[in-house]
Structures are given as structure tokens and as C-alpha cells.
Amino acid sequence: MxxxxxxxxxxxxxxxxxxxxxxxxxxxxxxxxxxxxxxxRESARANTCKNNLKxxxxxxxxxxTSLNEFPGYINKLGIPGDIAANQNRxxxxxxxxxxxxxxxxxxxxxxxxxxxxxxxxxxxxxIEILVCPSDPADTVxxxxxxxxxxxxxxxxxxxxxxxxxxxxxxxxxPANGVFFDRTRTANIPGGNAAGPxxxxxxxxxxxxxxxxxxxxxxxxxxxxxxMMLTENINATHWGYANGSTVADRKYHFGFCWEQxxxxxxxxxxxxxxxxxxxxxxxxxxxxxxxxxxVGEMNANYGFPSSNHPGGVQAAFxxxxxxxxxxxxxxxxxxxxxxxxxxxxxxxxxxxxxxLNFDKNLPQPNDDSx
Numbered sequence: 115m116x117x118x119x120x121x122x123x124x125x126x127x128x129x130x131x132x133x134x135x136x137x138x139x140x141x142x143x144x145x146x147x148x149x150x151x152x153x154x155r156e157s158a159r160a161n162t163c164k165n166n167l168k169x170x171x172x173x174x175x176x177x178x179t180s181l182n183e184f185p186g187y188i189n190k191l192g193i194p195g196d197i198a199a200n201q202n203r204x205x206x207x208x209x210x211x212x213x214x215x216x217x218x219x220x221x222x223x224x225x226x227x228x229x230x231x232x233x234x235x236x237x238x239x240x241i242e243i244l245v246c247p248s249d250p251a252d253t254v255x256x257x258x259x260x261x262x263x264x265x266x267x268x269x270x271x272x273x274x275x276x277x278x279x280x281x282x283x284x285x286x287x288p289a290n291g292v293f294f295d296r297t298r299t300a301n302i303p304g305g306n307a308a309g310p311x312x313x314x315x316x317x318x319x320x321x322x323x324x325x326x327x328x329x330x331x332x333x334x335x336x337x338x339x340x341m342m343l344t345e346n347i348n349a350t351h352w353g354y355a356n357g358s359t360v361a362d363r364k365y366h367f368g369f370c371w372e373q374x375x376x377x378x379x380x381x382x383x384x385x386x387x388x389x390x391x392x393x394x395x396x397x398x399x400x401x402x403x404x405x406x407x408v409g410e411m412n413a414n415y416g417f418p419s420s421n422h423p424g425g426v427q428a429a430f431x432x433x434x435x436x437x438x439x440x441x442x443x444x445x446x447x448x449x450x451x452x453x454x455x456x457x458x459x460x461x462x463x464x465x466x467x468x469l470n471f472d473k474n475l476p477q478p479n480d481d482s483x
Contacts, residue, residue: 156248156422156423158247159246159247159248159422160248160422160427160437162246162247163246163247163248163260163345163420163422163427164427164435166243166244166245166246166260166261167261167343167427167428167429167435168429168433168435169214169243170210170214170243170244170261170343170429171342171343171429171430171431171433171435172213172433173210173213173214174206174210174213174342174343175327175433176213177209177210177212177213178326178327182326182328183324183325183326184206184292184293184324184325184326185206185209185210185293185296186206186293186294186295186296186297186322186324187205187206187263187265187293187294187295187364187366187367187368188203188204188205188206188295188296188297188362188366188367189203189204189205189206189208189209189296189297190202190203190204190296190297190308191203191204191208191223191224191228191308192224192226192308200226201226201308201309202223202224202226202227202228202229202308203297203308203309203353203354203358203362204223204228204308204353205352205353205354205366205367206263206293206367206368207244207259207352207353207367208220208223208352208353211223214241214243216241218236219236219237219239219241222234222236222237223237223353227356228353229353229354229355229356229358230356231356237353237356238257238351238352238353238355239255239257240254240255240256240257240258241257241352244257244258244259244260244261244352245258245259245260246260246261246345246347246420246421246427248420248421248422249345249347249420249421256351257351257352257353258350258351258352259349259350259351259352259367260345260346260347260349261343261344261345261346261349262343262344262345262346262349262365262367262368262369262416262418263292263293263342263343263367263368263369264291264292264293264340264341264342264343264344264368264369264451265291265292265293265294265364265365265367265368265369265370265416266286266287266290266291266292266293266294266364266368266370266371266451266452267287267290267291267370267371267372267373267459267460268364268365268370268371268372268390268413268416269372269373269376269459285314285320286314286320286323287457287458287459288323288324288325288329288453288454288457289334289452289453289454289455289456289457289458289459290371290451290452290453290458290459290460291325291368291370291371291451291452291453292325292330292340292341292342292431292453293325293368294322294323294324294325295312295314295322295323295362295364296322296324297309297312297362298314298315298320298321298322309354309358309360309361309362310359310360310361311361312361312362312363313361325453327431329453329454330431330453330454333454333456334453334454334455335449335452335453335454335455335477336432337430337431337432337433338430338431338432338434339430339450339477339478340430340431340450340451340452340453341428341429341430341431341438341450341451342429342430342431343428343429344369344418344426344427344428344429344438345418345419345420345422345426345427345428346369346415346416346417346418346419346420347404347419347420347421348404348405348411348415348419349367349415350405350406350407350408350410350411351407351408352367354366354408355407355408358408358409360408360409363411363413363416364416365411365412365413365415365416366408366411368416369416369417369418370413370416370417370451371444371447371448371451371452371460372390372417372444372448373448373460373461374443374444374445374448374462375461375462375463377390377391377444389414389417390413390414390416390417391417391440391444391447392417392418392419392425392426392438392439392440392442392447393418393419393420393425393426393440394414394417394419418438422437424437424439424440424441425437425438425439425440425441425442426438426440436483438450438483439483442482442483443482445460445462445475446478446482446483447483448460449472449475449477449478450478450483452472455472455473455475455477456472456473457473458471458472458473459471459472460472462475
């Protein structure tokens with residue numbers, strides 16, 4: 115009897131059900147991995163941002179050691195006593211160029227017409243260390259600035275009327291911050307200034323201020339409790355553009371603090387002071403669009419902000435870089451900016467004392483921020 119051979123067929127393809135199962139597994143894995151990949155990328159950007167701040171704070175420290183002073187948030191560059199036309203207004207960023215391996219740019223800024231696109235086409239250019247990877251420039255080669263310096267109280271700018279408790283109008287108080295206006299025309303024979311006059315230029319009683327590490331260590335709050343630099347995605351460029359007629363303001367290249375009571379009082383007002391805090395959400399308001407030039411900035415843009423979730427990177431005078439939560443108390447934030455709490459203009463209102471100054475308040479500890 116003939117034996118019937120059984121043929122075994124080998125299947126070479128997946129069934130529909132098996133394919134669906136495989137696709138579902140792959141989809142689940144991708145869904146699990148994507149947040150981790152995005153988190154890793156943001157972590158890398160945050161680390162680069164932190165390193166940028168460390169390099170900037172190091173450059174500022176080296177400069178202070180050499181010259182025994184930090185630069186102003188705005189400075190005058192050129193031959194001392196030269197006519198105004200031959201002077202350049204230079205931000206604190208420009209003053210650090212010799213210590214940031216930017217010797218060519220430093221030479222340009224010490225010549226007349228530093229930002230003239232014809233005389234010096236490379237006077238304003240993109241510098242990698244000044245840009246946070248989470249805050250990339252919109253235009254190739256744009257001289258974007260992601261980092262700003264501690265310019266003290268916003269009430270001492272001329273943007274807020276004088277007469278508020280604990281403020282002194284347009285007077286600058288060294289105890290309120292770290293960077294100050296170093297272009298006083300009232301102290302310059304003939305009024306020669308690099309740029310148009312601002313509020314303080316009219317007063318002969320407003321001498322130029324300077325800040326040193328020695329002041330903060332000996333008379334102030336200490337270098338580990340004083341912020342020097344932080345992020346601001348609403349900052350525009352690191353220098354004034356050619357022919358700029360914009361008067362100097364703290365928030366052009368700096369960040370500021372506001373009296374906590376003033377912020378509370380303005381929460382229901384339509385003037386935008388509720389945005390005067392870390393990550394204040396200006397861009398979420400139709401009344402406040404991001405500025406595209408220094409001239410479009412106002413006081414509401416002079417507060418820290420970043421694209422990092424939950425807060426900003428901040429560099430302290432001592433050199434450490436810490437992440438500061440955007441939920442920080444406005445009082446604590448201001449206290450970390452004042453260089454000398456015993457003489458600052460910072461105040462709060464409480465039941466027992468309607469005008470309680472910083473010198474009488476408990477100072478912030480590590481758990482406060």
C-alpha cells in the first residue's frame with residue numbers, strides 16, 4: 115500500500131492579528147520613550163545654559179579682580195573726555211569681552227561708530243555663549259541676549275513716579291542691586307554722553323555708583339546670597355543698534371525687582387504689574403507682545419523668564435548657578451537681589467508695622483528658593 119507523504123508548509127508571513135500586536139507594542143514603547151528623550155534634550159539644554167552663566171560670571175569676576183569694580187548695566191566706551199559722537203554706549207556684556215575671548219569685538223567697541231553697519235559691519239553679531247539653547251535666535255546672526263544682570267529696583271528707573279514708600283524716585287541705591295548706570299552726564303564736563311540723556315542726567319546730585327565684591331562681602335548680604343545674572347527670554351540684543359535714540363533703562367540689559375506690596379496692589383489693575391515676577395507670562399497677554407528691539411521694551415519686561423519648565427537659571431556673585439523656581443515668593447526674590455539688606459529700599463507691610471524695611475526682616479535661607 116502506497117504511503118501518503120505529509121507535506122509540511124512553512125509559514126513566511128505574520129497574520130493580521132500578529133501585526134496589530136507588534137504595532138501596538140511599538141506604539142507603546144515609543145509613547146514611553148518620547149517623554150524621556152524630550153526630558154533628556156531639555157536637560158542637555160539646561161546644562162548648556164548653566165555652563166554659559168558660569169563662564170559669564172567667571173569673566174565678570176576676573177574683571178572685578180583686575181579693576182576692583184563690576185561694570186555698569188550700561189557704560190561709556192571711548193577716549194575719556196572725547197566728544198559724544200566718538201563715545202559708545204556699552205552694556206555689561208561688552209565690558210566682559212576681553213575675558214570672553216572676544217578681543218576683536220572689544221577693539222571695535224572702543225572705536226567711534228561701533229555699531230555703524232558701514233564702518234563696523236561686525237559690531238553687532240551673534241555670540242554663542244550669550245544665547246540659551248532653549249531660547250534660540252529667530253534670525254541667523256542676530257546679536258541675541260538671553261542673560262541679563264541684576265539692575266536692582268525697578269522703581270528707581272523713572273518709569274515709576276517718585277514718592278512711593280521705601281523708594282527714592284530715580285536715585286540709584288547700591289544696596290538695591292549689582293549693576294548701575296555708568297553714563298552720568300551730570301558728572302561729565304560739557305555733558306558729553308554716549309547716547310541721549312536719561313532721567314538721572316538732569317540731577318547733579320546723582321553721582322555714578324559702583325559695586326565690588328568687597329562691598330557685598332563686608333557690608334552686604336554675602337556673595338552666596340546675591341544674584342548677579344539670570345535668564346530673560348524677553349531681552350532682545352546685547353547692545354544698542356546703530357543710531358539708537360533710546361534712553362538708558364535698567365531692563366534693557368538687566369533684570370529688576372519690584373516692591374512686593376506694589377505687585378499685590380496692582381493685581382487687579384490693567385497696567386500689567388501682575389507680570390512683574392519670574393516667568394510672569396507677558397507673552398500670554400494680548401496687551402504685552404514680546405519686543406523685537408530694545409526700544410520696544412518697558413518695565414514689565416525687566417523680570418527673569420525662560421523656556422525651562424518651572425523657573426530660571428540664576429548665577430550668584432559667588433559663582434554658583436542655581437535653578438530658581440517661578441513660584442518663589444516676591445519678597446524672597448527681591449531679597450536675593452539686594453546686595454545689602456541693611457540699606458536697601460525693599461519693604462513690606464504687616465499688621466504691626468505698615469512700613470517694615472528689609473533690615474528688619476528675616477533673611478532667606480536655602481529652603482526659601
